[in-house]
Amino acid sequence: MPTETAPLLSVMPSVSSETQPSVLSVSVTDHRYHPLQQTLAPCALELKKGEVVSIIGPSGCGKSTFLRIAAGLIEASAGTVTSIADRTAILFQEHRLLSWKSLLNNISFGLQGQKLSKLERMTKARTVATAMGFAEEDLIKYPSELSGGMRQRGALARAMAIEPDLLFLDEPFSALDIGRRRDLYRLVLHEVDQKQCSVLMVTHDVTEALALSDRVLIMAPDPGHFSKEYEVPLMRSERTRRNLMDLEASLLADDRIAHLFNMRNWERLV
Amino acid sequence: MAGVCLIFALWQIGFETFGPLVLPAPLDALERLAHIVAVPSGLDYILITARRAFAGFLLASTVGIFFGLIAGWSNTLSLLCKPFITVALGVPPIAWIVLALLWFGGGDGTPVFTVFISTIPLIFAGALQGVRMREKELDEMAQSFHVPLLQRFWQVQAPQIVSYLFPAWATALGLSWKVVVMAELLSSTRGIGAGLAEARVNIDTAATMAWIVVIVGLLLVIEGILLNPVKDYVEGWKHAD
Known part of the structure; x- marks a missing residue:
C-alpha cells in the first residue's frame, strides 16, 4: 500500500450550500x-x-x-x-470518438449542437485541447493513432468544449x-x-x-x-x-x- | 503489372500448345484490337457499351441506395425486403435478358434494364446493412450533444454506411460491366457484346480475344481511376498509420 500522505488531489473543495436550487x-x-x-x-x-x-x-x-x-x-x-x-455533457464508458474524424474535429463535434460558426467551433476546440494538454501534432491524428488514455482524454475534451x-x-x-x-x-x-x-x-x-x-x-x-x-x-x-x-x-x-x-x-x- | 504480363505469358503458352483455332496468338489479338480501336465503328461500340453499363449502374445506385436507406431505418420494411433481395439475387441475369428482350426489344433498353435489375439487389442490400449495422452508441453520443439530425446523418451515420456500401458498390460495378456485354451479345446489333457475337459467327478467335482484352482492360482502368481514389477517400482513416 502506498504510504504517500500528500493530498491525493490538489484542488479546492466546492462550496455547496443547502439553499441553492x-x-x-x-x-x-x-x-x-x-x-x-x-x-x-x-x-x-x-x-x-x-x-x-x-x-x-x-x-x-x-x-x-x-x-x-x-x-x-x-x-x-x-x-x-x-x-x-x-x-449537459455525458462521458461514456467507451470513448465514442468518431474514428473517421481527426482529434480536433472530434473535439469540435459536440459544439455543433450550439449556434456557432465553424471558425468559432474550431477555435474553441483548439483552446480546450491545449488546456487538456494535447500537443499540436496530436490534433490531426485519428483516434486509431492515439493511446487509450488519450482517446478518453479526447472524449473529455469534447465534453468540456461545450462548457x-x-x-x-x-x-x-x-x-x-x-x-x-x-x-x-x-x-x-x-x-x-x-x-x-x-x-x-x-x-x-x-x-x-x-x-x-x-x-x-x-x-x-x-x-x-x-x-x-x-x-x-x-x-x-x-x-x-x-x-x-x-x-x-x-x-x-x-x-x-x-x-x-x-x-x-x-x-x-x- | 507483373500479373498482366504473366497472363499474357500463359496465353502465349496456350497458343503454342493448342494452336490458333483454340487460342489465337496474343500478338494477333492485340493487332486486331488496334484495328478495332482505329476504326470509328469499333470505338463507337465501346462507347455505346460503356454508356449502357453506366446508365444501368447509376440508376441502380440511386434507386438502390435511396430505398436501402429507407428500408434500413424501418424494422418492418427491412424484414419485408429480405425475400425480395433473395429472389432478385437468385434470378440469373440471363433470365432477365429474356424478359427484357420481350419488354424492351433490341435497343438500349434491354442491356440497361438487365444491368439495373442484376446490380440493384447488391447495392440495396449494402445500404440496408450499412444502416442496420451502424453503432447505436455513436448515435446516442451525437444525441447527447444535441447535434442536428442532418449533421448527425452526414458525420456519424453516413461514414459507417459507406464502409458497408462500398464493397457492394464495387462488386456491382464489375458485375454491371459483365452483364451489359452478355445482354448485348443476345439482344443488340451494336456494342462490345454485338462485336463478340459477330466474332462468334465468323469463328474469329482473334477478334474474340481482342474484345475480351477491351472488356478487362476497361474494367482495370475504371478500377484505377474511379474506385481506388474513392476508396482511398472514404477509407483513408482506416489506414491512417
Whole structure:
C-alpha cells in the first residue's frame, strides 16, 4: 500500500450550500426494459450546483440505467426528470470518438449542437485541447493513432468544449491505468471548481467515488434502489490515500454494503 | 503489372500448345484490337457499351441506395425486403435478358434494364446493412450533444454506411460491366457484346480475344481511376498509420 500522505488531489473543495436550487432533480418511480422485469424501483436524486455525486453499486444493479434516465437519453417508464442546466455533457464508458474524424474535429463535434460558426467551433476546440494538454501534432491524428488514455482524454475534451454546467460520467475511467485516471480526475475537478459544474458519476470503484464526490449513493440490485446515502466527511483537499482507506473501511463496515460488494472480511485480499 | 504480363505469358503458352483455332496468338489479338480501336465503328461500340453499363449502374445506385436507406431505418420494411433481395439475387441475369428482350426489344433498353435489375439487389442490400449495422452508441453520443439530425446523418451515420456500401458498390460495378456485354451479345446489333457475337459467327478467335482484352482492360482502368481514389477517400482513416 502506498504510504504517500500528500493530498491525493490538489484542488479546492466546492462550496455547496443547502439553499441553492437543484440543478437536476430525478424521481424515478418505476423503470423496466421488459414488462415483467423491474429494473429500477423508486429512486430519487437531487443534485446541487457544483456538487459531485457518485452512484456506486455492483455490476448490473441499474446504476447506468439511472444515469441514462437522468441524462435524458432514455425515458423512465414512470417518473420525472427536471433539469435547469443549460448545457449537459455525458462521458461514456467507451470513448465514442468518431474514428473517421481527426482529434480536433472530434473535439469540435459536440459544439455543433450550439449556434456557432465553424471558425468559432474550431477555435474553441483548439483552446480546450491545449488546456487538456494535447500537443499540436496530436490534433490531426485519428483516434486509431492515439493511446487509450488519450482517446478518453479526447472524449473529455469534447465534453468540456461545450462548457457544461451538468456533467454525467458513466464509468469513463474504468479502462484506464491509475496514472491516466488521476490526470482525468484532476481535469474534471478543475472544471467543477472553475465553472461550478455539477457532476453525477456512476462507478463501481468505491475508492474513486470517495475520492471525487461530496456524496455517495449506494445502489442495490433487483430491482435497483438506493440503499444508503453517504456524505463524504472530508473536504476534497484534505483527502489522502491513507484517510480514504479509512473511509472505505468505515463504509464497508456496514454489513449490507459489504454484502452488496461481496466484501465481507474485506481486509483479506482473497 | 507483373500479373498482366504473366497472363499474357500463359496465353502465349496456350497458343503454342493448342494452336490458333483454340487460342489465337496474343500478338494477333492485340493487332486486331488496334484495328478495332482505329476504326470509328469499333470505338463507337465501346462507347455505346460503356454508356449502357453506366446508365444501368447509376440508376441502380440511386434507386438502390435511396430505398436501402429507407428500408434500413424501418424494422418492418427491412424484414419485408429480405425475400425480395433473395429472389432478385437468385434470378440469373440471363433470365432477365429474356424478359427484357420481350419488354424492351433490341435497343438500349434491354442491356440497361438487365444491368439495373442484376446490380440493384447488391447495392440495396449494402445500404440496408450499412444502416442496420451502424453503432447505436455513436448515435446516442451525437444525441447527447444535441447535434442536428442532418449533421448527425452526414458525420456519424453516413461514414459507417459507406464502409458497408462500398464493397457492394464495387462488386456491382464489375458485375454491371459483365452483364451489359452478355445482354448485348443476345439482344443488340451494336456494342462490345454485338462485336463478340459477330466474332462468334465468323469463328474469329482473334477478334474474340481482342474484345475480351477491351472488356478487362476497361474494367482495370475504371478500377484505377474511379474506385481506388474513392476508396482511398472514404477509407483513408482506416489506414491512417
